[in-house]
Amino acid sequence: MRLKRLQMIGFKSFADAFELNFQEGITAIVGPNGCGKSNVAEAVRWVLGTQSPNELRVDRMEEVIFAGSEERKSLGMAEVTLELDNRDRTLPVDFDEVSITRRLFRAGESEYLINGNKCRLMDVTDLLVDEGLGSNGYWILERAMVETILSNRPEDRRFLFDQAA
Amino acid sequence: MRLKRLQMIGFKSFADAFELNFQEGITAIVGPNGCGKSNVAEAVRWVLGTQSPNELRVDRMEEVIFAGSEERKSLGMAEVTLELDNRDRTLPVDFDEVSITRRLFRAGESEYLINGNKCRLMDVTDLLVDEGLGSNGYWILERAMVETILSNRPEDRRFLFDQAA
Amino acid sequence: ATLRFERTFEDVRGNFRELFMRLFGGGQADIVAVDAEDPLESGVRILASPRGKTLKNVSALSDGERALTAVALLFALYLVKPSPFCLLDELDAPLDDSNIDRFVDLLRSFMEKTQFIVITHNKRTMEAADILYGITMQESGVSTATTVRLEEVEA
Amino acid sequence: ATLRFERTFEDVRGNFRELFMRLFGGGQADIVAVDAEDPLESGVRILASPRGKTLKNVSALSDGERALTAVALLFALYLVKPSPFCLLDELDAPLDDSNIDRFVDLLRSFMEKTQFIVITHNKRTMEAADILYGITMQESGVSTATTVRLEEVEA
Ligand SMILES: Nc1ncnc2c1ncn2[C@@H]1O[C@H](COP(=O)(O)OP(=O)(O)OP(=O)(O)O)[C@@H](O)[C@H]1O
Ligand SMILES: Nc1ncnc2c1ncn2[C@@H]1O[C@H](COP(=O)(O)OP(=O)(O)OP(=O)(O)O)[C@@H](O)[C@H]1O
Numbered sequence: 046m047r048l049k050r051l052q053m054i055g056f057k058s059f060a061d062a063f064e065l066n067f068q069e070g071i072t073a074i075v076g077p078n079g080c081g082k083s084n085v086a087e088a089v090r091w092v093l094g095t096q097s098p099n100e101l102r103v104d105r106m107e108e109v110i111f112a113g114s115e116e117r118k119s120l121g122m123a124e125v126t127l128e129l130d131n132r133d134r135t136l137p138v139d140f141d142e143v144s145i146t147r148r149l150f151r152a153g154e155s156e157y158l159i160n161g162n163k164c165r166l167m168d169v170t171d172l173l174v175d176e177g178l179g180s181n182g183y184w185i186l187e188r189a190m191v192e193t194i195l196s197n198r199p200e201d202r203r204f205l206f207d208q209a210a
Numbered sequence: 211m212r213l214k215r216l217q218m219i220g221f222k223s224f225a226d227a228f229e230l231n232f233q234e235g236i237t238a239i240v241g242p243n244g245c246g247k248s249n250v251a252e253a254v255r256w257v258l259g260t261q262s263p264n265e266l267r268v269d270r271m272e273e274v275i276f277a278g279s280e281e282r283k284s285l286g287m288a289e290v291t292l293e294l295d296n297r298d299r300t301l302p303v304d305f306d307e308v309s310i311t312r313r314l315f316r317a318g319e320s321e322y323l324i325n326g327n328k329c330r331l332m333d334v335t336d337l338l339v340d341e342g343l344g345s346n347g348y349w350i351l352e353r354a355m356v357e358t359i360l361s362n363r364p365e366d367r368r369f370l371f372d373q374a375a
Numbered sequence: 376a377t378l379r380f381e382r383t384f385e386d387v388r389g390n391f392r393e394l395f396m397r398l399f400g401g402g403q404a405d406i407v408a409v410d411a412e413d414p415l416e417s418g419v420r421i422l423a424s425p426r427g428k429t430l431k432n433v434s435a436l437s438d439g440e441r442a443l444t445a446v447a448l449l450f451a452l453y454l455v456k457p458s459p460f461c462l463l464d465e466l467d468a469p470l471d472d473s474n475i476d477r478f479v480d481l482l483r484s485f486m487e488k489t490q491f492i493v494i495t496h497n498k499r500t501m502e503a504a505d506i507l508y509g510i511t512m513q514e515s516g517v518s519t520a521t522t523v524r525l526e527e528v529e530a
Numbered sequence: 531a532t533l534r535f536e537r538t539f540e541d542v543r544g545n546f547r548e549l550f551m552r553l554f555g556g557g558q559a560d561i562v563a564v565d566a567e568d569p570l571e572s573g574v575r576i577l578a579s580p581r582g583k584t585l586k587n588v589s590a591l592s593d594g595e596r597a598l599t600a601v602a603l604l605f606a607l608y609l610v611k612p613s614p615f616c617l618l619d620e621l622d623a624p625l626d627d628s629n630i631d632r633f634v635d636l637l638r639s640f641m642e643k644t645q646f647i648v649i650t651h652n653k654r655t656m657e658a659a660d661i662l663y664g665i666t667m668q669e670s671g672v673s674t675a676t677t678v679r680l681e682e683v684e685a
């Protein structure tokens with residue numbers, strides 16, 4: 046399985062449609078402080094199904110929707126789509142390409158889609174769970190997570206080993 | 211008042227005598243990871259009288275004494291001296307130069323000296339308190355302290371304002 | 376004591392608002408005293424918004440924006456009660472190049488009153504320093520001083 | 531479940547010891563299962579000592595040594611259960627230049643199995659990447675993509 050593309054609109058500071066095409070090897074994301082780099086990492090965590098606002102630096106999930114700026118009004122929806130190349134059939138579905146979409150409306154409804162078809166959150170997490178791609182795994186790391194991994198309390202690290210088991 | 215010199219021996223990774231002469235303006239301390247830069251910052255905090263091991267990344271105060279390495283045995287004492295230029299009489303003593311020394315022996319006794327004369331911890335903290343140079347003030351900052359300053363709990367920041375009052 | 380806190384608070388607030396705009400090249404920030412039951416314990420909330428963004432709690436800022444906001448608050452306190460020296464341990468790590476330049480400019484403007492000691496891996500900060508001290512561990516586990524020339528610095 | 535944990539633990543432990551020595555160019559490290567009353571909850575303690583230092587709890591290490599140790603543990607887990615992609619947000623910030631080179635070498639050696647996405651301000655890490663994506667906020671408050679050439683990068 047390989048990441049192909051990330052598309053989003055209305056997620057955090059990404060008011061306009063944004064697209065990132067992934068390549069083999071190492072992709073670096075660069076830019077000045079506050080331009081939205083960590084928001085991209087959080088968009089990936091979000092589309093993989095995280096239910097915890099804590100992992101996204103917000104208090105309530107609605108705060109991931111673009112909240113407006115000096116020149117723009119706030120938006121009513123956030124949407125992120127992650128496209129995966131599944132030719133090696135790592136994901137248990139019979140498609141060469143799998144796209145996962147998550148939407149959240151300001152009124153609070155959320156939608157999940159696999160290849161454009163509405164589904165439940167459980168369908169998304171079931172699809173990913175064998176690959177171990179749950180949203181808080183060890184494959185999305187930021188400085189705060191490093192502190193958790195190195196914390197003085199041995200039980201804080203236990204979840205890493207459960208993920209790898 | 212100006213910082214003139216820091217001398218230490220046996221404090222953390224500084225097994226041999228070490229000296230740092232301060233200049234006007236900006237002094238940068240550089241070196242590879244793990245070479246002892248943060249230990250220098252902690253030596254300054256320590257000689258100013260801190261009683262909290264927590265501020266020095268140790269569990270018990272004796273752990274600031276050089277604990278040995280592959281080729282060296284552990285030492286029995288840590289000693290740090292800070293020399294200050296007091297020509298402008300900021301410190302309430304009638305000396306052009308004031309040196310503050312702190313020693314800790316593995317058996318647990320500690321000693322404080324002002325200009326070479328043994329004194330009590332209270333004499334050191336009284337000397338510095340008017341200048342606001344207590345050990346956990348806002349003039350020694352590392353990344354962990356930045357997180358405290360920016361913490362979600364408003365009462366965590368209160369101590370900064372009390373120091374400046 | 377409450378009166379002293381209130382007077383200090385107002386002074387720091389004025390400084391913080393001005394220094395934030397200087398460090399961020401615009402935007403606005405503010406600090407608000409949060410009333411606890413006991414005025415001696417009341418906390419301080421920070422609100423900050425870089426240029427063009429809406430005023431929010433400091434937890435909504437990015438890593439670099441947070442570090443810069445902390446520096447603005449630190450110097451706001453300095454202006455009220457300067458201390459003869461200041462030791463900063465890798466505060467510049469999350470900053471991009473242009474924010475490092477602003478950070479260094481700020482240090483330079485306080486140099487009259489305060490000696491700064493900055494621990495850093497960032498070459499831009501090293502270039503701005505007046506003197507560089509090197510520390511090394513030639514023999515593993517034991518720290519010693521070493522001379523440093525900027526050209527050969529391995530950050 | 532306990533058996534599975536024990537088997538995984540032993541595999542990760544072997545990898546961690548080897549990767550630590552590779553990243554630190556020597557030294558030794560280990561992980562120890564700490565028995566909680568309930569084996570399903572037992573924690574894991576990390577012991578690490580860079581070259582020439584004595585084996586200690588990870589809290590005695592420097593900022594850079596801690597970040598490198600966390601990377602060693604992360605990749606030890608990867609070897610047991612690789613994940614198709616990995617996103618690292620400024621993990622290289624506390625590292626000096628020679629540790630950045632080792633970090634990048636390690637990423638390169640895992641490139642067969644895993645796509646890496648690295649968020650960084652460090653020019654050395656950028657130089658090692660295969661492709662650079664820029665993000666900017668031309669209009670304040672709104673993020674957009676921008677093309678980046680390494681020479682003009684403002685870290
Ligand atoms: N819901 C939202 N609507 C609009 N803007 C938002 C929203 N949530 C966060 N932001 C903005 O996104 C910015 C933070 O972006 P991010 O943390 O991704 O920066 P970064 O590129 O990682 O910066 P750094 O290099 O400092 O880590 C903040 O300034 C914040 O105001
Ligand atoms: N009591 C002690 N005896 C001997 N060595 C010690 C003692 N206490 C700490 N150390 C050593 O000092 C080292 C840490 O040094 P320090 O934290 O100052 O590094 P640093 O130069 O700040 O590195 P970085 O750039 O990664 O932040 C550790 O490797 C630790 O083993």
Ligand SMILES: [Mg+2]
Pocket residue numbers: 082083437438439619
């Ligand atoms: Mg960030």
Ligand SMILES: [Mg+2]
Pocket residue numbers: 247248464592593594
């Ligand atoms: Mg350090």
